[in-house]
Amino acid sequence: MAKMTILVVGGGGREHALVWKINQSPLVEKIYCAPGNPGIGELAECVNVKQNDIDGLLNFARKKSIDLTVVGPEDSLVAGIVDEFESQGLKIFGPSQKAAEIEGSKAFSKYILDKYKIPTADCIVFDRFDDAKSYLKEIEYPAVVKADGLAAGKGTFICETEAQALTAISKVMIKKIFGDSGNKVLIEKFMKGEEASILGFTDGKNIAYLPSAQDHKAIFDNDEGPNTGGMGAYAPAPVITEKMFARICKEVFEPAVKAMALEGRPYRGVLYAGLMITAEGPKVVEFNCRFGDPEAQAILPLIDSDLVEMMLRIATGKNINAHIQLSDKWSMCVVIASGGYPADYEKGKEIFGLEKKFGADVEIFQAGTKNTESGKVVSNGGRVLGVTAVGADFHSVREKAYWAVRKITFDKAYYRRDIGMKALRHLKP
Numbered sequence: 001m002a003k004m005t006i007l008v009v010g011g012g013g014r015e016h017a018l019v020w021k022i023n024q025s026p027l028v029e030k031i032y033c034a035p036g037n038p039g040i041g042e043l044a045e046c047v048n049v050k051q052n053d054i055d056g057l058l059n060f061a062r063k064k065s066i067d068l069t070v071v072g073p074e075d076s077l078v079a080g081i082v083d084e085f086e087s088q089g090l091k092i093f094g095p096s097q098k099a100a101e102i103e104g105s106k107a108f109s110k111y112i113l114d115k116y117k118i119p120t121a122d123c124i125v126f127d128r129f130d131d132a133k134s135y136l137k138e139i140e141y142p143a144v145v146k147a148d149g150l151a152a153g154k155g156t157f158i159c160e161t162e163a164q165a166l167t168a169i170s171k172v173m174i175k176k177i178f179g180d181s182g183n184k185v186l187i188e189k190f191m192k193g194e195e196a197s198i199l200g201f202t203d204g205k206n207i208a209y210l211p212s213a214q215d216h217k218a219i220f221d222n223d224e225g226p227n228t229g230g231m232g233a234y235a236p237a238p239v240i241t242e243k244m245f246a247r248i249c250k251e252v253f254e255p256a257v258k259a260m261a262l263e264g265r266p267y268r269g270v271l272y273a274g275l276m277i278t279a280e281g282p283k284v285v286e287f288n289c290r291f292g293d294p295e296a297q298a299i300l301p302l303i304d305s306d307l308v309e310m311m312l313r314i315a316t317g318k319n320i321n322a323h324i325q326l327s328d329k330w331s332m333c334v335v336i337a338s339g340g341y342p343a344d345y346e347k348g349k350e351i352f353g354l355e356k357k358f359g360a361d362v363e364i365f366q367a368g369t370k371n372t373e374s375g376k377v378v379s380n381g382g383r384v385l386g387v388t389a390v391g392a393d394f395h396s397v398r399e400k401a402y403w404a405v406r407k408i409t410f411d412k413a414y415y416r417r418d419i420g421m422k423a424l425r426h427l428k429p
C-alpha cells in the first residue's frame with residue numbers, strides 16, 4: 001500500500017497527542033493539521049483552516065488527496081463533518097452526526113441510557129422553564145442541572161440549594177448563555193463516588209478498550225474551585241479494578257454500542273464514557289463522541305498498536321480486532337495553564353524551557369500556544385501545555401512529570417500540584 005497522507009482536525013493538546021501518535025505509524029507519509037499549533041507544527045504541516053469550517057476542510061482534503069481525516073473536537077463531529085466527508089467519498093475517522101448526538105444532546109444520551117437500562121443518575125428533561133422551576137421544589141439537594149447541548153464543558157451545575165438550581169436553569173433556559181444548547185435542561189440526581197473515564201474504539205459492534213483514565217476537572221488542588229477543560233490526567237486509573245472494568249464492559253459499553261446500532265445510529269469511532277464509580281457500581285455521567293482532553297495525552301502513549309490501522313479499519317467499515325495492543329506502563333499528564341484560567345487570563349507570554357531535552361519518557365504536548373513573528377512560542381489560551389511522563393512505576397512517573405513541569409516557565413503559569421494523588425491513595429499497600 002502506498003503511504004498515506006493524514007489530516008488531523010483540531011489544534012489543542014489532544015490533537016498534538018494524536019499527531020504525535022499518528023506520526024509513529026509506518027503507514028503514514030505526511031500529516032497535515034488544521035489549524036494545529038506550534039508543537040504540532042514540528043511533526044505536521046499546519047493548515048490555516050478552522051476546525052469547524054467543514055467546507056474549508058473538505059476543499060483542503062480534496063485538493064491534497066487526503067487518505068484519512070481524523071477529527072479531534074466534538075463540535076465538528078456534532079455538526080456532521082463525517083457525513084459531509086463520506087458523501088464526497090473521503091475517508092474520515094469519527095462518528096456520524098446521528099451517532100455523535102450521544103454527546104451533542106444529553107437528553108438523547110439519557111434516552112438511550114434509560115431505554116437500554118444502562119446505569120446512570122435518575123433524570124428528567126424539561127423543555128419549558130416553568131415546569132423545570134416547579135420540579136426544583138420537589139427534589140433533594142445537591143442536584144445537578146445540565147444544558148442539553150454542547151457547552152464546551154461549562155453546561156453542568158452542581159447545585160447545593162433550590163436557589164442555586166433556579167439560577168442555573170435561568171442561565172441556561174432564559175438568559176440562554178449557551179444559546180440553543182439550552183433549549184432543554186436536564187435535572188438529575190447527584191451521584192456520589194470517584195470519577196473515571198473509559199474509552200473504546202468501536203466499529204459499531206466490536207469494542208477495543210483503551211486504558212482507563214482519570215481527569216482532574218477543577219482548577220484548584222483537592223478538586224476545589226470552578227471546573228476547567230481538565231487540569232491533568234493519568235492512566236490507567238486504579239479505581240477501575242479488573243472486576244469494575246468487567247462490569248463497565250457488560251453494563252455500559254456493550255449495551256451502549258448495541259443500542260446505537262438498534263437505533264439506526266451505528267457508532268463508529270472512539271466512544272468515551274465518563275463514569276461515576278458508586279457504591280452500587282459504575283454509573284454513566286455522560287458519553288463523549290471523541291477522545292478526552294487531557295485524557296488523550298495520557299492514554300495515547302500507552303497504545304502499542306498502530307493507531308492509523310485501527311482508525312482506517314473503522315473509517316472504511318471493516319471489523320476491528322478487539323484485542324488492541326496496550327503497554328503495561330503508567331502515564332500522567334499535568335496541564336500548565338495561564339494564571340486566572342478558567343476566568344480571565346493574559347495571553348502572549350513567552351514560554352521558556354520547551355527546547356530542553358526531557359528524555360524519551362517525557363512529551364510536552366502543546367495546547368494554547370502560538371508562534372510570534374520572531375519565532376518565539378507564546379501562550380495563546382487557557383490551557384497552554386500538557387506535560388506527560390510515561391514509565392513502569394506510577395510514583396516515578398508522577399515525579400518525572402512534575403520534574404519536567406518545573407523546567408518550563410512563563411509569566412503567571414499555573415498548574416495543580418496534586419495530579420495523581422488519588423491514584424497514589426489506591427496504590428498504597
Ligand SMILES: Nc1ncnc2c1ncn2[C@@H]1O[C@H](COP(=O)(O)OP(=O)(O)O)[C@@H](O)[C@H]1O
Pocket residue numbers: 121144146152153154155156158188189190191192195217274285286
Ligand atoms: N449526576 C451527577 N452527580 C455528580 N456529579 C456529576 C453528575 N453529573 C455531572 N457531574 C459532575 O459534573 C462534571 C461535568 O458533567 P458532565 O455530564 O460530564 O458534563 P460536561 O462534561 O459536558 O460538562 C462531571 O465530570 C462530574 O464531576
Ligand SMILES: [Mg+2]
Pocket residue numbers: 274286
Ligand atoms: Mg464531562
